[in-house]
Amino acid sequence: MRRLRLLRILLSTWLLGAAGCGSGGPPDVVLITVDTLRADHLSAYGYPRPTSPFLDELVARGVLFEAAYATSSHTTPSHASMFLSQYPVQHGLLTNEHPGGEAPASLPRRLGEHGYATAGFPSVRFLGSLSGWFERFETPQRRVVPAAEVVDAMLGWLEERDDPRPFFAWLHFYDVHEWVRPQQLPIAGDHREAMVAALSSEDAERFVLERHAAEAALYERARERGLWPVDEYDARIHAVDAEIRRLYQGVSELGAGRETVWIVTSDHGEGLGSHGWMSHGRFVYHEQLRVPLIVEAPSGVASPGRRVPVPVSAVDFLPSVLELAGAGLADREGVMGRSFVPLLRGGSDWPPRLLYAERRPRDEHAVRREWIPGDVYTVFDGEEKVIVRSEGEDAYFDLREDPLELAPSAPDAPDAEDLARRAQAFRAVLEPAVGGEPDIEIPEELIEDLKALGYL
Ligand SMILES: [Zn+2]
Secondary structure: OHHHHHHHHHHHHHHHOOOOOOOOOOOEEEEEEEOOOOHHHOHHHOOOOOOOHHHHHHHHHOEEEEEEEOOEOOHHHHHHHHHHOOOHHHHOOOOOOOOOOOOOOOHHHHHHHOOOEEEEEOOEHHHHHHHHHOOEEOOOOOOEOOHHHHHHHHHHHHHHOOOOOOEEEEEEEOOOHHHHOOOOOOOOHHHHHHHHHHOOHHHHHHHHHHHOOEOHHHHHHHHHOOOOHHHHHHHHHHHHHHHHHHHHHHHHHHOOOOOEEEEEEOOOOOOOOEOOOOOOOOOOOHHHHEEEEEEEOOEOOEOOOEEEOOOEEHHHHHHHHHHHOOOOOOOOOOOOOOOOHHHHHOOOOOOOOOEEEEOOOOOHHHHHOOOOOOOEEEEEOOOEEEEEEOOOOOEEEEOOOOOOOOOOEOOOOHHHHHHHHHHHHHHHHHHHHHOOOOOOOOOHHHHHHHHHOOOO
């Protein structure tokens, strides 16, 4: 077995030539998406409970992005943005039900052409819609499976693998998402005990209510149903963290010394009471969009322990992973993102830009839950943000003064008007990609701005 693996390494080096990372040929790449994981509930992001001991270790060896954002507060649209480097209104996978098709320009398909084996291990059946993008794909046989099964599937695949090519593997964990339905994906009670031992339920809840500007009444109602929201949410992060450690150890043992890039992120955050909403999908406030992003890459590619304050987006994954794999991006057609690899090394050449995100479209299910009518999308940078509603008033926030987005400025404030105009232009540029026509006049100078920022 060992000899086979050695042969595999030698073959891959010979077959693929140019290295993406260090000296040992293109690296294996593991992308983990922990569904529904708010960045600010990880200890590495300042949370007072030790929810993520393994990810803390990964941060010490790797790079942490302090301001990473999803493109949607909904699962499939957000994942599709990672794999296609397009915003939802462009790639068209607007709800979890949309089929992914073949998508030859997707990240896994591009890596496949570059000599990579690609494998996807989601934990919910509906993500089987992306199966056409991967060479190997394990759609769960049940609606949802726990992280432990996903890790077992991945390690089983590696164990039986006899393939000289490097691999790109995507693993998706749903356990944190199911904090609202703990019986759906039970976790061991000791994770909850560990969290409460570190910080009592009452203190954790007080922290969240104050720091997240969450609504106490929602917590009251949850507790009436027998649920301690913050304890359950945190315990599930702790449980998934342990599974990521098991995966990491397993891959390290089976990888026979080959370099591996590790990327841990999420597809969106969670309300946890902020803006009167416990879950996600309804709004585009930052608590539903800001996600962790931790990257461990071989030395020479990343500076260990670095923290990057520059805002990055899910659309940046495709160009970044291609660069890490040594594949490059010959044609930027349809690619909205920018490679963040220079930031891993400590580079600072990162021209300012606006990021975009949207809420999933209104649907039958949503209407029953008193959905805000019409389209809702947002455009933001590190300092300001506008939320645009097709049926309702826009909301402008100065994030420097109001990071929790609690007090929108008057819509006619000069900054608010300017950002709202840029947001509408941004959206208008995106819409023709799916055959729609912009419904507003786009000033010529805004088109020039967007061109200068690389969006046209
Ligand atoms: Zn999700």
